[in-house]
Amino acid sequence: MIKKAIANSMQKSPWLYHVNTGSCNGCDIELVACLTPRYDVERFGFKLAGSPRHADIVVVSGPITSQSKERLLRTLEQVPEPYCIVTLGSCPQSGNVFKGSYSVEAPIDKFCHVDVAIAGCTVKPEAVIAGLYKATEILKKKREAMNK
Amino acid sequence: MEYLKILFNILVFPGCLFVGAMGLLLSGIDRKVLARMQKRVGPPIIQPLYDFLKLLGKETIVPKAANRKVFLGAPVVGFAALVVTAALIPVLGYRAFEGSADLIVLLYLLTIPAVALIIGGSSSGNPYAGIGISREMVTMMSYELPLICIFLAVAKKVGGSTLCFSLSQIAAYQQANGSLIGCVSLIPAAAAMLLVIPAEVGTQPFDVAEAETEILEGPLIEYSGAPLAVFKLNTSMKMYIMTALFSALFLGGLATGVTALDVLIQVLLCIALTLICMTTIHAVTARLKIEHLFKFYWTVVAGLAALSLVLVWLGF
Ligand code: SF4
Numbered sequence: 330m331i332k333k334a335i336a337n338s339m340q341k342s343p344w345l346y347h348v349n350t351g352s353c354n355g356c357d358i359e360l361v362a363c364l365t366p367r368y369d370v371e372r373f374g375f376k377l378a379g380s381p382r383h384a385d386i387v388v389v390s391g392p393i394t395s396q397s398k399e400r401l402l403r404t405l406e407q408v409p410e411p412y413c414i415v416t417l418g419s420c421p422q423s424g425n426v427f428k429g430s431y432s433v434e435a436p437i438d439k440f441c442h443v444d445v446a447i448a449g450c451t452v453k454p455e456a457v458i459a460g461l462y463k464a465t466e467i468l469k470k471k472r473e474a475m476n477k
Numbered sequence: 478m479e480y481l482k483i484l485f486n487i488l489v490f491p492g493c494l495f496v497g498a499m500g501l502l503l504s505g506i507d508r509k510v511l512a513r514m515q516k517r518v519g520p521p522i523i524q525p526l527y528d529f530l531k532l533l534g535k536e537t538i539v540p541k542a543a544n545r546k547v548f549l550g551a552p553v554v555g556f557a558a559l560v561v562t563a564a565l566i567p568v569l570g571y572r573a574f575e576g577s578a579d580l581i582v583l584l585y586l587l588t589i590p591a592v593a594l595i596i597g598g599s600s601s602g603n604p605y606a607g608i609g610i611s612r613e614m615v616t617m618m619s620y621e622l623p624l625i626c627i628f629l630a631v632a633k634k635v636g637g638s639t640l641c642f643s644l645s646q647i648a649a650y651q652q653a654n655g656s657l658i659g660c661v662s663l664i665p666a667a668a669a670m671l672l673v674i675p676a677e678v679g680t681q682p683f684d685v686a687e688a689e690t691e692i693l694e695g696p697l698i699e700y701s702g703a704p705l706a707v708f709k710l711n712t713s714m715k716m717y718i719m720t721a722l723f724s725a726l727f728l729g730g731l732a733t734g735v736t737a738l739d740v741l742i743q744v745l746l747c748i749a750l751t752l753i754c755m756t757t758i759h760a761v762t763a764r765l766k767i768e769h770l771f772k773f774y775w776t777v778v779a780g781l782a783a784l785s786l787v788l789v790w791l792g793f
Contacts, residue, residue: 335534341527369517371508374524379693382538382701385531409536409701472534 332476339385339411340469342374343461346384346408350401351433352391355451356418360388363454363461370458373465381407386464390417392427393434405441411471413444413464418452425450486573487564496563499744500713501525503751507680507716507759510752514760525713529706537702542602551597552700552707558589559714565644566721569732569739572645579644580628583722587624587677590711591617594686597708598696609695612767613686619774620676623669626782630666631657631726633789644725651729658727666785667727671754672778674719676770679712680755682762685770720750 349357363370364377378384381404393401405414416437419425424435437443444467447460486492505522512519521527539545564573565583576582595613598606632640634657635650647657657663676683687695697708724731724746731746732739765773 335530338527338530339534342524342531366515366517369512369519371512371520372518374520374527377689379689380698382699383694383697383705385535407538409538411535475534 336469336472336476339472340465342376343385343413343465343468344376344378344383345386345388345461346378346381346404347388347390348401348404350389350391350397350421351394351427352418352420356390356420359451359454360390360417360457363457368454368458370461373458373462375461381405382409384408384412385468386413386415386461388415388417388461389421389437392420392424392430393437395432395434398434398440402440411468411475413467413471414441415445415447415460415464416443417447417457419448419450422446422448487560491566491568491573492560492564496560496714496717497710499717499747500710500715501529503716503720503747504713506748507751507756510756511760514756525709529710532701532706532709533703535702535705537704538699540601540603540699543699544600547596547600548699549704551593551600552704552711555590555593555597555711556707556714558586558593559711559718562586562718563714563721566718567644567648567725567729568721568736568743569648569724569729572648575645576643578642580632580642583644584625584628587718588617588621590715593711594696594708597700597704598698601696601699603699605692605698606696608692609686609698612692613696615767615771616676616679616683616686619771620673620778623774623778623782624673624677626779626786627666627670627673627726630663630782630785630789633786634660634663647726648729648732652732656728656731662788663727663785665781665788667723669778669781669785670723670726671750672774672781674723674750674754675758676774677719678715678755681759682765683770685765685767688764716751716755717747720747723750 347357347360362368381387387405387408389401391397416422420427421435421437424433427433428435445460445464447456449456488494504525508524509519509522539548562583565579591613595610598610629640631647632642635641635647641647651657658667679687687697697705700708721743724743728746731742733742
């Protein structure tokens with residue numbers, strides 16, 4: 330019963346950690362917009378955490394520059410299980426307008442798994458909320474899989 | 478039977494279970510009302526419980542640089558100290574334990590959770606935690622002085638020529654002579670106590686030690702999973718303990734003698750005090766710098782408490 334309650338809470342209280350891997354700042358602003366009174370993702374329990382150790386969902390924005398790739402992987406290693414990776418915008422998926430640059434390593438799925446990819450340039454806050462909510466469902470499933 | 482009663486007092490009421498539940502309830506209400514003040518919908522009131530359970534279900538990582546035993550032991554020490562503190566504080570009329578120097582014991586017990594945070598943070602070996610613990614230490618020093626002055630003023634008022642540090646005698650005095658907040662000489666002390674509560678709990682604007690946006694939660698930065706859950710629970714429990722201490726010191730006259738009714742009044746009082754001195758102040762202020770916090774407590778708050786002390790000594 331406690332295990333079930335824990336799995337349920339996993340879905341109800343996801344804390345976000347945001348990694349910017351060279352994004353143009355457009356997607357970052359839209360993520361922050363989700364926390365404002367207009368969209369208020371805190372009603373689903375989302376909270377912006379300061380340290381990757383507290384994170385449940387890692388939000389990655391930007392086209393993964395060569396410099397930031399190593400930092401991204403190191404950050405991901407520090408996140409306690411179970412966690413989800415959500416990509417923000419078209420940049421991490423394809424490189425977007427930065428595609429072809431010598432210093433860009435996108436797409437992200439070359440080095441880590443991606444649970445939810447939110448498309449758009451920039452992403453709409455509504456899409457971000459829908460994507461993050463989907464990620465919480467995945468989190469719950471991951472926790473239930475750990476119970477077995 | 479004796480031992481069973483003590484066990485009940487420590488584990489269920491007014492110890493562990495009661496204070497844990499109250500802490501989660503108070504911080505849930507705090508978050509909800511804060512959200513409404515900012516025109517948001519806000520999380521559900523049981524959100525802190527979800528957070529707690531979720532953290533229990535996460536992996537616990539001990540950093541390579543950390544001292545494993547101290548790192549994992551610190552939150553437990555803080556939790557144990559808070560449970561004992563909660564058992565010592567009367568729930569209006571109801572007292573679990575009797576003592577003749579409760580206030581002095583409380584003064585020591587109240588520092589233990591902060592010290593546990595400092596020790597836990599410093600054992601994690603993270604530089605941000607280092608900044609956090611130095612700030613936590615300064616915060617502790619700043620609210621300690623006013624707190625001692627407040628306790629002395631109350632003890633002098635109740636005890637007369639001999640200082641009275643016993644919480645049950647303070648409660649008895651208030652039941653006979655009305656709440657202490659009614660005395661002119663103790664009103665500055667009550668105001669000072671209201672300002673000490675947010676610093677002790679560590680809510681904005683006095684959360685310099687755990688500032689998420691600048692030093693990434695300071696001492697808690699390396700914690701994950703169950704130890705983090707216990708630390709978060711400790712913060713919530715402090716909310717209940719400090720508000721309950723306020724009502725024990727200044728509002729004891731509201732006791733009715735019927736235990737169930739007393740508990741209900743106490744819960745309502747705690748909620749009201751949380752809204753007054755934590756949520757409202759949080760909603761209208763931004764975080765202070767550490768030197769401003771120190772100056773504020775050693776001038777304004779300590780001044781209020783000392784004023785009370787002088788007035789009481791002069792016999793008002
Ligand atoms: S997807 Fe567009 S808005 Fe977002 S970071 Fe990339 S270029 Fe900027």
